[in-house]
Amino acid sequence: MAALFEHGLFAHVVVLITLFLFSPGFCVSPSSTRPNILIVFADDLGYGDLSCYGHPTSESPNIDKLAAEGLLFTQFYSANSVCSPSRAALLTARLPPRTGIWPGVFVPSSTGGLPHNETTIAALLKPLGYATTIIGKWHLGVGKNQTYLPTNYGFDSYYGIPYSHDMCPCLKCFYPGDACWDKCDTGYTNCPLYRNNTLFEQPVDLTTLSKRYSIEARNFIARNAKSGTPFFLYYSTQHTHHPQFASKDFRNTTWRGTFGDSLAELDWEVGQILEELKLQNLEENTFVFFTSDNGPSLVREVRGGNAGPLKCGKGTTYEGGHRVPAFAYWPGTIRPGKTMELAGTLDLLPTIANLVDAKLPNVTLDGFDIGPLLFQRAKSPRDTFFYFYSSASPKYGLYAIRYKQYKAHYYTQGSGTSGSKNHDKDCRPTDNPTAHDLPLLFNLDEDPSESYNLSNDPKYAAILTRINNIKKEFEAGLVWAESEVHKGHSQDVEPCCKPGCTPFPTCCTCT
Ligand code: MG
Numbered sequence: 001m002a003a004l005f006e007h008g009l010f011a012h013v014v015v016l017i018t019l020f021l022f023s024p025g026f027c028v029s030p031s032s033t034r035p036n037i038l039i040v041f042a043d044d045l046g047y048g049d050l051s052c053y054g055h056p057t058s059e060s061p062n063i064d065k066l067a068a069e070g071l072l073f074t075q076f077y078s079a080n081s082v083c084s085p086s087r088a089a090l091l092t093a094r095l096p097p098r099t100g101i102w103p104g105v106f107v108p109s110s111t112g113g114l115p116h117n118e119t120t121i122a123a124l125l126k127p128l129g130y131a132t133t134i135i136g137k138w139h140l141g142v143g144k145n146q147t148y149l150p151t152n153y154g155f156d157s158y159y160g161i162p163y164s165h166d167m168c169p170c171l172k173c174f175y176p177g178d179a180c181w182d183k184c185d186t187g188y189t190n191c192p193l194y195r196n197n198t199l200f201e202q203p204v205d206l207t208t209l210s211k212r213y214s215i216e217a218r219n220f221i222a223r224n225a226k227s228g229t230p231f232f233l234y235y236s237t238q239h240t241h242h243p244q245f246a247s248k249d250f251r252n253t254t255w256r257g258t259f260g261d262s263l264a265e266l267d268w269e270v271g272q273i274l275e276e277l278k279l280q281n282l283e284e285n286t287f288v289f290f291t292s293d294n295g296p297s298l299v300r301e302v303r304g305g306n307a308g309p310l311k312c313g314k315g316t317t318y319e320g321g322h323r324v325p326a327f328a329y330w331p332g333t334i335r336p337g338k339t340m341e342l343a344g345t346l347d348l349l350p351t352i353a354n355l356v357d358a359k360l361p362n363v364t365l366d367g368f369d370i371g372p373l374l375f376q377r378a379k380s381p382r383d384t385f386f387y388f389y390s391s392a393s394p395k396y397g398l399y400a401i402r403y404k405q406y407k408a409h410y411y412t413q414g415s416g417t418s419g420s421k422n423h424d425k426d427c428r429p430t431d432n433p434t435a436h437d438l439p440l441l442f443n444l445d446e447d448p449s450e451s452y453n454l455s456n457d458p459k460y461a462a463i464l465t466r467i468n469n470i471k472k473e474f475e476a477g478l479v480w481a482e483s484e485v486h487k488g489h490s491q492d493v494e495p496c497c498k499p500g501c502t503p504f505p506t507c508c509t510c511t
Contacts, residue, residue, distance in 0.1 A: 030333050030355055030375060034230040036221075036286040037125065037352055038277075040270060041090065041234070043083070043137060043164070043241035046296030047323050048308025049263065055306060057255040060263055062271035063327075066290055069336050070329030071374060075444075077344035078294050079366070081314055081321030082390040082417070083139045083164060084485070086293040086345065087236075091120040091140075091153070093349035093367035096392060100481035103391035106141050108167050108188040108494045112487030113141020113148025119361035121349050123154030125232045128358055131224050135216050136160040136236035141484070144493050146197040155234075158196050159216045161204055162495070165191050165238050165245075168203065174261075175207040175248035181258065181303065182243040189505040192495035199497045202510050206245040209238065210265045214272040221273070225280035230356075235273060239266035242300045258303050284332045287355065291326040291345060298427065299419040311450045312427035315415025317387040317399040318450055319407075320427075328374050341380035342402070343370050364477070384470060389413060389433075394480045396433060401467050401474075405445035408455075408467045411435055439464065 051058045052067035079089030084105040085096035091114075096102045099118055106112065114120075122132040134150045134157075141148030142162050150158040168191035170180035190203035217235055224231040238245075244262035254260030270290070277283045296305025298313040298320075307313045307320030314321055326343075328334050346367035353360050354369045366386075372378035387400035389411070399411045414422075414431030422428050441455035441464060454460045496508035 030287075030330075034128070034130075034356060035330075036224075036230055036282060037121070037130075037232045037356075038273065038286055038288045039090075039121075039234050039348065040273070040288070040290040041087070041136075041236045042266060042290070042292040043236075043238060044294060044297045044305055044314060045240050045263075045266075045292035045325065046305040046307045046313060047310050047320065047325060048306035049240070049259075049296065050325050053325050054308055055256075058260065058263060059254055059256070060267035060270075062267045062274060063290065065274070066270070066288070066327040066329045069331065070288070070327040071334050071336065072338045073326040073328075073343060074338065074340050075342050076291060076324060076326035077322050077342070077385050078292065078324045079344060079346050080388060080390060080392075081294045081316055081415075083137075083293055085388075085390070085392070087137075087139050088114055088118070089366070090293070090345040090348060091122070091234075092118045093346050093365045094118070094363065095346070095366045095386060096388060097394075097478060097480045098364060098366070100484040101140070102388070102480075102483055102485060103393050104485055106139060106163060106485060107185075107489070108142070108163060109489040109491060110141060110485065110487070111143065111490050111493055112484030113143045114153065115481070115484065116152060118153070119363070120153045120155075121352055122150070122232055122234065124349065124353055124358045124361070125356065126154045126156070128356055129230065130356075131156055131220070131229045131231040132234075133157045133220050133232070134160065134234040134236060135213050135220075137164065137238055138162045138236065139164065142493060142495060144490075149194065149197055151196055157220075158194060160213070160236065161191055161193055161209075161238060164241055165204070165206065166242055168192075170243050171203055173206055173243050173245035174251045175246075178251070180243040180245070184243065187505070189494045189496050189508040192497070194495075199495050200510070202495070202497045202508055206238075207247050209245070210269055211247060213237065214269050217269075217273050218276040221276045221280060221282065225282055233273075235269070237266055237269055239263065239269070240305060242297055242303060244303060259305060284330075286330065287333075287352070288329040289327070289348060290329070292324040295321040295324065297417050298422055299417050301419065301421070304419070309449050312414070312422070312424065313418045315390045315417035316413065316427060317389055317409070318412075318427070319444070319448060321390070321415075321418070322385075322387060334374055335377070337377075339373065339377070341373050342382045342385065343373065343380055344382070344385060347382065386474060390415060390417075397475065398471060401471055402444065403463075403467050403470055405443050406460075406463050406467065407442050407444050407450070408439035408464065409436055409441075410439050410471070412440065439467070
């Protein structure tokens with residue numbers, strides 16, 4: 001040491017370390033190998049629905065805090081434009097054709113579900129000593145004897161409605177007794193609320209649901225903080241899916257009407273969770289990720305959400321169907337800011353696996369570890385994104401590919417969930433599947449609204465050839481698993497807390 005001082009080397013080393021630590025490019029790496037993992041998954045929340053993404057009358061101070069103090073993504077993709085395939089992809093890092101979650105979504109009478117050999121984020125974390133739970137919407141099957149509920153996939157516990165709350169008669173959406181604006185699916189049993197595999201409330205009281213979800217989440221965090229157990233909380237809120245609902249604290253409280261009230265309650269849920277993390281002194285040891293399962297349900301018109309500058313919405317392979325708001329939040333570890341790098345829900349499992357040193361499942365994964373992007377602001381390892389239609393099928397296969405800033409559409413199709421009155425006829429359900437032998441080509445960096453087709457310009461021939469080759473290579477490695485959604489339907493699997501009662505399905509009630 002004396003020699004170092006003599007030669008002035010020690011001082012040099014100190015100066016160099018100081019310069020490195022305080023240079024603008026410096027970012028810390030996660031220090032703990034067992035951080036808590038918290039995913040907040042909103043439902044049908046579009047790219048343009050939050051004030052931090054430009055909505056002029058949305059109010060969500062707690063979510064805006066994540067945006068301001070976390071890393072906001074401008075090019076983050078959900079793996080599909082409707083619920084079940086999107087949710088399967090988030091949890092498994094696999095595109096829906098590989099897991100069999102096609103075409104479309106499960107309904108209460110569906111006999112299929114997520115195949116049991118699929119590895120979810122929960123199943124990955126559980127062997128490492130994590131406490132794992134899901135609160136909210138599951139939408140990957142219920143099945144006979146609850147064989148497809150979350151506790152069969154690495155989750156220690158479950159509290160929630162196992163599918164969308166419009167897949168049952170809509171009775172009461174607002175305190176003290178305002179009717180829902182939609183009747184929803186009256187042919188199915190009343191909305192069920194489960195704790196683990198037990199159905200204990202039917203129909204669910206939506207006006208108190210958010211409060212109960214939040215209490216469950218806070219108790220889970222507090223319990224694990226007390227025992228020093230790392231946890232995975234998958235908070236899969238029912239908001240802002242239609243029909244919007246809210247408790248008395250949020251009813252008629254916002255500028256934006258019904259959707260605004262639902263968003264305000266979602267924002268409150270996020271605030272409750274963040275408050276508990278802070279109270280338990282866990283903020284600096286918890287990786288929080290907030291995003292949405294798909295774009296806005298434009299068919300609901302003024303109550304249907306907003307895709308901002310993006311084309312179409314839920315159900316389509318245009319940007320409005322797939323590109324969603326997203327933030328990563330980890331005070332002290334993720335530097336606040338904004339990134340335009342490509343990433344998506346498929347990337348969460350590989351990123352979390354690397355973060356906690358978990359072994360990746362030995363199957364084809366469609367995601368990348370985006371840790372270097374999150375923690376060092378490195379380039380994203382993702383430069384492609386593959387779009388499958390909401391009702392995907394091997395007959396049509398891949399609809400579109402994004403490569404860097406370019407997106408080529410091989411098929412385009414509108415969707416019922418993007419609205420028959422949509423001002424853009426490409427989004428409407430009457431727009432049948434259309435093959436484009438010369439794919440439509442858009443530069444999304446310059447034209448995020450997909451308005452100006454470039455494929456007739458010879459200048460882009462090389463890009464089209466490159467994307468065509470990516471398509472060939474991808475399709476050669478794609479094996480379509482048998483459809484779980486087509487497996488069948490049976491009244492026997494519909495949740496009913498009075499099995500065998502009559503008249504079915506209205507007799508299925510319990511409180
Ligand atoms: Mg959804």
